[in-house]
Amino acid sequence: MAYLNPSAGAVREGKQAAASANAAAMTTTVAAGANPTKAEFDKVVTDLGVLRTAHNDLLAKLRAAGLLAP
Known part of the structure; x- marks a missing residue:
């Protein structure tokens, strides 16, 4: 879907961002006590670090595709 680029005053086509791998499964469990x-x-x-890296x-990748400001 095309959209208007206000700064350039022209219509731009959206482009798809590169694929990103899913975050690994959580290693934590409910605390016993x-x-x-x-x-x-x-x-x-450790799980928080994995999620931070994936995020x-x-x-x-969204910035590289032009979908987010740098």
Whole structure:
């Protein structure tokens, strides 16, 4: 679908962003007790890092495709 580029005053065609891999499956589980153990907490931190990497990869690809401002 074409859209108007206000800064250039011309119609531009949208382009598809590059594919981005799905984030890996979560490694965390529900804590067994009231407080998580260090091992359980470390798994949450690892999962958060994986999601952050996937999120930043997706944003970079959308910027490269011109769908987000640099």
